Amino acid sequence: MDDRELMRPTTSYLLRPTPTVWVQDQGRRFIGGSPLRVITLSAAGAELVGAWFSGEPVGPEPAHRALAGRLMEADMATAVGHGRPSEPTTLAVVIPVKDDAAGLAATLTALGVDHRRRGDNGSDDRVTGRIVVIDDGSEPCVDPKIGAAAGLPVSVVRRPVPGGPGNARNLGVSRVIEPVIVFVDAGVIVSIEQLAALARELAVGDTVAVAPRVRSEEGPTRLARYERVWSPLDMGSEPGLVGPGRRLSYLPSTCLAVWSSALVAAGGCDPDLRYGEDVDLIWRLGSAGWVRYVPHIDVTHPPRSTLAGFVRQRFLYGTAAGPLARRHGRTVAPARLDRRSAMAWAAIVTGLRGPAALAGVWSTAGYVAMLLRCGVPRRQVARIVAGGWVATAQGLAVSTARTWWPVVVVAAARRRFRPAALLLALGWLRRLRLPGSRTPIAGPATGGDRVGRGCTDLALGILDDSAYALGVWRGSIAAGTTLPLLPHIPSAQDATGQ
Secondary structure, three states, X not given: OOXXXXXXXXXXXXEEEOOOOEEEOOOOEEEEOOOXXXXXXXXXXXXXXXXXXXXXXXXXXXXXXXXXXXXXXXXXXXXXXXXXXXXXXXXXXXXXXXXXXXXXHHHHHHHHHHHHHHHHXXXXXXXXXXXXXXXXXXXXXXXXXXXXXXXOOEEEEEEOOOOOHHHHHHHHHHOXXXXXXXXXXXXXXXXXXXXXXXXXXXXXXXXXXXXXXXEEOOOOOXXXXXXXXXXXXXXXXXXXXXXXXXXXXXXXXXXXXXXXXXXXXXXXXXXXXXOOHHHHHHHHHOOOOEEEEEEEEEEEEOOOOOHHHHHHHHHHHHHOHHHHHHHHHHHHOOOXXXXXXXXXXXXXXXXXXXXXXXXXXXXXXXXXXXXXXXXXXXXXXXXXXXXXXXXXXXXXHXXXXXXXXXXXXXXXXXXXXXXXXXXXXXXXXXXXXXXXXXXXXXXXXXXXXXXXOOHHHHHHXXXXXXXXXXXXXXXXXXXXXXXXXXXXXXXXXXXXXX
């Protein structure tokens, strides 16, 4: 492990604008991102970015990569892998498993079928390496010859005592020397071709880790249909950089490719975290380079088979908030507001109409002034400001449903707190769509293809949110912190938008 090469190869890549960015002034001004900001380019920079958006790849010049990286960091552009590798892809697949022999067999079978097909057709897009299965104390233990049926060389390493997925992944990493490691959970259906595609995406720019879209498998039950649309492993249809405060704040490690040198430098998975270890790892990897989400690569994972298992999973996911707060501070806050917006929304949800109106005018005036100072045309200001208020309301509605609902339910007994109850209702209704529309009631923030189907989705969604919120409160109390329960309100100089 210590002899692994720390220099990571990079390749040219394509740059695409994000769907929510406005390009104005003949390509010199970009408005958008998360949080909202304005970037103004020189004439030469605008010409260069225009060429990239028209299909020319971003070259190796440091200044060009710096400009492309600036747009990506602002969530105004996304990178797309370009070309094919000149040499075989060398990687190691690490599969942690506990008491899921059927899921492990399904994953290995999918890899084995693709392995045999590619060997038969003489494909030159080769993948070399190994597969290591870490048996985390399964009962009965994993058969050491489990890869034989799939025609794959599989090494099985057994931990006699379960230590959790983080410890299992660390053990797997210690057993391999390949430059690329792909973590794959048992039950994931992924092909070798998709693993090769993930490895190619690692060679894009400053990427240190990359994950595909993980969709729940289709099934006949109502729970399976709900999971197909609203699985917590599914991060939606829009690509982007991942990290605290971004539109995509984390990625699951269900299927995750990472440079082994970056993984070693980050210290691997935190062995003390039973849940949320993947979020912690992603945030630490992000300090070394880009962590990217590439949903054009699409893998599947089985849904929970029982309602009790579904509720337990969501609750346990929520309990990770407290330990994560101990490690990452306010990055786990359920919402982020600047001081003016915070005052306005505090007055709104507590039913103080006069102060709410004054604070709303004050917040809007500051927002408008900021946009005008940045040179945004007046005709666009109203649209941007209105969009900012709507986006903030949607975000607070989700936070209310996912964190604050126990407080809101109690407070709603008093008439003055009814606006908070409306936010809660909006949060719970966000999975539904308006009649005759494909747009969810609370907006397409989670991806335009993620729209609920009716009352069943509404009921399961409320159960989903409620279990997760109770987990957040349980984890916060156990860790002795309130950070996962309170909004983050940065200082005035750090606030950048509504």
